[in-house]
Amino acid sequence: MTANRALIDTSLVATAAGALAVLCSAAAFAGVLADGRWMFPAVLTVVGVAAVGALGRRFRRRLALTGLAQLIGLLLILTALFCDQAVLGVLPGPAAIGELGDQLARAGELVRTGVPPVPAEPALQALVCLGLGVVALVVDVIVVTLRSPAVAGLMLLCVFAIPASLADDMLPWWTFTAGALGYAVLLASGGQHRKWRRHEDRNRVAHTLFGRTTVAVAGTAGVIALLTGAAFTGVGTEGRLPGAVPEQFSGTDGIGLQPFTSLRGQLNRDRVVELFRVRGLRQDSYLRAMTLRKFDPQRGWELEGLTQGVDAGVDLPLPEGTTIGRGIPERVEIQPIGYRDPWLPVFGTPNAVTGMGPNWRYDPAAGIVFTQINQESRPYVERATIPDPTPEELRSARGPMPITAAYLDTSGTPPQVADLARRLTATAPTPFDKAVALNRYFTDPANGFRYDLKTAPATGGDALSDFLFRGKRGFCEQYASSMAVLLRAVGIPSRVAIGFTPGYRDGDERVITTEDAHAWVEAYFPGWGWQTFDPTPLSDGRTALPGFLHRELNPARQLPSQMPGQAPSIAPPTAGPVPWAERPDGADAGAAHPPGETAGASPWPITIGVLVLGLALLATPAVVREARRRRRLHAVAAGAEGAAGTAWREVLDECQDRGTRPAATETARLVATGLIEHYGLDESGTKAMRALVVAVEREWYAPPGQAPEATLPETLHGVLDSLRRAAPLDLRSRLFPRSVLQLRQANS
Template sequence: MCASAAFAGVLADLRWLLPSLITVVAVVGTGVLGRRLGWPNVGVAAGQLAVLLVALTALFAGSSAFLGVLPGPAAFGELARLLGGTRELISTGVPPVAAEPPLQALVCLGLGVVALLVDLIAVGIGTPAVTGLVLLCVFAIPASLSDRMLPWWTFALGGAGYALLLASGGHHRRWRRYEEPDRVAHTLFGRTTSVVAGTAGVIAVLAGSVFTGVGTEGRLPGSVPEEFGGTDGIGLQPFTSLRGQLNRDQVVELFRVRGLQQDSYLRAMTLRKFDPRSGWQLDGLTQGVDASAPLPLPEGTTIGRGRPERIEVQPIGYRDPWLPVFGTPVEVSGMGRNWRYDPAAGIVFTQTNQETRPYTQQVIVPDPSPEELRSARGPMPIDPAYVDASGIAPEVADLARRLTENAPTEFDKAVALNRYFTDPANGFRYDLTTAPATGQDALSDFLFRGKRGFCEQYASSMAVLLRSIGIPSRVAVGFTAGYQDGTEQVITTEDAHAWVEAYFPGWGWQTFDPTPLSDGRTALPQFLDTALHPPQAAAPLPGQPQPAPAPGAPVPPAAGAQPDQPDARDVPDQRREPADRTWSVAVLVLIVLLVCAGAASPLAVREIRRGQRLQAITEGRAGAADTAWREVLDEFRDRGYQPRDTHTARQLAERLAKDHDLDATGTDALKQLVKAVEREWYAPTSQADGTLPETLKAITASLQQNAPLDLRSRLFPRSALPPWRTS
């Protein structure tokens, strides 16, 4: 359970803790009961597996079980469905994720199996040190899933738990100075230990290899595997974590930005290939150029005019092979070695797994006017893949033609498509939950029936519509500008976003955003904001003709008409700063403190009892000899000896001195104490024995020298615990 604290680094809340504790206690309790009943190790393990299944059934499939706990076919089906649901949560979530019931069940199953193995190795086989390799597996999974170092206190708890396990028993209790060296070596390096250690090592390596690739962690440019499937056919394969960042319960701070003069999108990557069956994909990424040198203009861009800015970015909770940049990067510094820049894709990336350091960007924020983009003409020196429209459904292409048939220029066509999604009259709605599929392809479902989704669906759809009418397009993935915090912009997981970039000769790739956000996060470039919301001209004098609207501009409502919804620019910023989640850590720390207090209670009881007895003996109170004798017997109980009621004080003293190798001084002092006890029992006098404190001190000193207590016996003194057996 101490090792399971590592899951606090990848799970956002503590809902998994109580079910896990119940599961582990059930497994360990079954082991204790089985061994007290004399079961062999195989029988104990079988009983623990059965109890583990019952515990999982009671916790997660009680409604389908017999009497709420006994598993049957329906309960097995419910558990299988629940555990099967972890695949989507793992593939789309970005740690820390909410501890939903499927993940709770998976964690309980894993910890139950680990508890069984640790119990078998430490108690059944008697080699507790080997359990460290099994417990490393518990750390390996969260460490490989998390995008940053696990909290330090999880390692401290794991180490403390392992130390307690070593101190609680095993062969080391017999490794005293009289143990033969060859016997110790056989125990340490015997066949059983080697087999268990080798198996645990293989499991640890396999677990680390399998789970390292989950999410975006471990994914390097140019190696996008099939597992990065999109969402309903129009997903963003290389950045599946986008969905996880948008719908996670806990908001995580990713960047702090200084020097940003105007809100702008922070681009992490661009996607150029569209496959109707699997969605948008990263494709054609080259080795590019050294990102630490002055950067060339993006491919196909000849006009480098714009607003120069120097921006400082400090990554907080971000670690990825993509280095997000604003606008058109001119120079990037401070991020370390081995970073590359691909001018065609506009991406800064690395092929080595390294920590993202604070970095500085010299960028140009393009500021073309709508008229300049309308007049953009000439060749398009970009890869033909950006206009590949193969596989697009005919009804999708027909929709794009109908929406842009009255737009005279490529720019006006792009504005018309952008407006189609953001105009409330067209019925599109921003929602993290997409509409149910109807059996058609996902793109047609979204455009013609569902009309509900988040930035992934909107950016994907508009880029496809642009290509179907011959305008080069790609999908960009990154973050919006975040919120203001003093002189800094704070970008969190709430700001994960996808938008569209369309190509215009000379000006290069320009930003469009079709997602109908209403929370103030949209950061439209000036040319698009002007085209979507043209300034209203002053009302003409009576008798003057009405001016014609600009090409592609919306027709203003009639006098007295009320708009369906307020303008997006008038919507107040409703975003909130990340909620304080320190309470979850505080609860975990409180639980740990309570557990530690419970574990320390036997030692506290023993020390209080010893102090009271020593004070009574020093003050010469009535019954001081009997008090000293009871203290000596507790010293022997702490060393594993349980006195029998049928033995006299002399018989006990002789056996104790022999079994614990007391020296002559200790043996003589024990005999003197027995005489004092017999006088007090059988011939009591009112005169106090002033030598009792020194006698007791000599006995305890001899015990500490010749029969020292091991760590377990010091932490959990047997004299303060209920007796389990007699000897």
């Protein structure tokens, strides 16, 4: 009589091994994506595709039908994760398909132009998940149906080679180890040269998968992977795909700015990050990183025509079209802290730049110092001239304009926008007076423009007209973009500059942070070249207007010779996202098999196990969110240290779950006011929100050691209850809380 033995379906073993190998190879993306938000969606995608394949084979479906089901499953997963307009949260209707297409198109731009490591934006997450899903499907067919696990290594090598060739440094060593382990398990799943039967003894399978041969293969593969990774890095493209050059960007639609660099990723962080320390700057001036000259009504402002320029390590020529080099001389020492980008920011008109390392170029036409080699920014010294013409000198600026006609291009400018520019400047006798009139139009409170980190909702297809005539609300991108278009409409060459305001003083240094990121306008005047204008109505003291513009916009006030020494107040950073939570890998689902060596295993235990594993993965974000909520509520109730800050973070997470993520630059009081208005909190909720802000400010600014308010738990519950009454969460937001997954970034 044959002894009963526990059997396992070897096709399921091969399926699991294929999915594991794909995920281990995907670990290489950790070297080019700056954060881990992509990991959970990637795991969910690969496991989902593998599970659909296993179910299709379990029910004896044909290969073509199983593959089609896997593709449909992949589409459902991508829709649920990355589309707001999905039917019932998961079904891909026409709107959701269009939204997913837009995400993938944006991801293509980010891949072509980004400098790794880049933030794992939703568009990049969608692209990674789509690619891994397709690879998981192909590997599943090769390993399970064709029974050729070694061949699947070619697909895995492609997955690994993409980030390896993009990174300028070697990928983290553990990614090579993970890839080697996954490939070794995949080879072992072939069952010792296909000697496995359809249902095999579990002990024999375990011995094959985790025996000495597999360990030896894993070790050898690890060494080969390390050497291959070093080779790919050495012959890579210095952080860019072939054909990509620094002047190519991507960004927002409409009148927004198009540049995408690692700078943009740094500016989108959830907390204030110090970028530069500057010594020696006496005259307030903007720190310019790049200028954009092309305006596309559908895409926004883009950098076009950047030349190879001249070596930035020698004395630099005057900018193109500039013959008057008079101004305030400065010698400035700039130390990058948290800044890494192919654009080297400079003040005013650079005369010489030293210390930044090799391979930096200067384009006199664009006024940009840049590199095509991805390298760390080093401390550098700039000798510059800060132009200081008088209004009278700019009014009398005459003569030819030896600059490219592209700076006057008005293609696509709506007629009503051009008419507005002419009406605003009808009484201005000179180009300088026209530029001042346009600048004043945005900064004069009587005209209704206001600075806001969110733009007004669009009402039509023309974003520029929406902003100028209806919304009148936005941040520096919208203001600089709009004024530059208006300048061209009245015949004044213009471009948009991107960089930083001068920051705040810290002893004998200036500190420039992500809060100082800014965009402004540069208009051209014969002889004097490009001069700064700033239409953004900032009220926080960060504006650094040149003397001629300050005197024209504020004729009754005397321009101080220097910015006051006191630093502008910076609000304590709002709570950033909670560090990425560890996701359980899940356990292999085992099922009892019928006794007897020849008996077939029942499909239902495996099916149920796969479903349970899938449901567990789906429930993980909600479980993590609930555990975090309970931990915080307990800490607040117990009066633990920092209880007010803990309560505030819980409120911010509740709002983020509802799609609202306040900017880190806003104070707690300003954030609270915005949330009360946005959600329409009732009287009790408004009262509780204001009491919470008082408790938070007391904890931040009062001397340490003070006990939290005794009524803090009731205050927190009052805010949360009011939020739930005013804006109850839908099912999708409960299952996939944004505060845990962080799949989407709020508008900045």
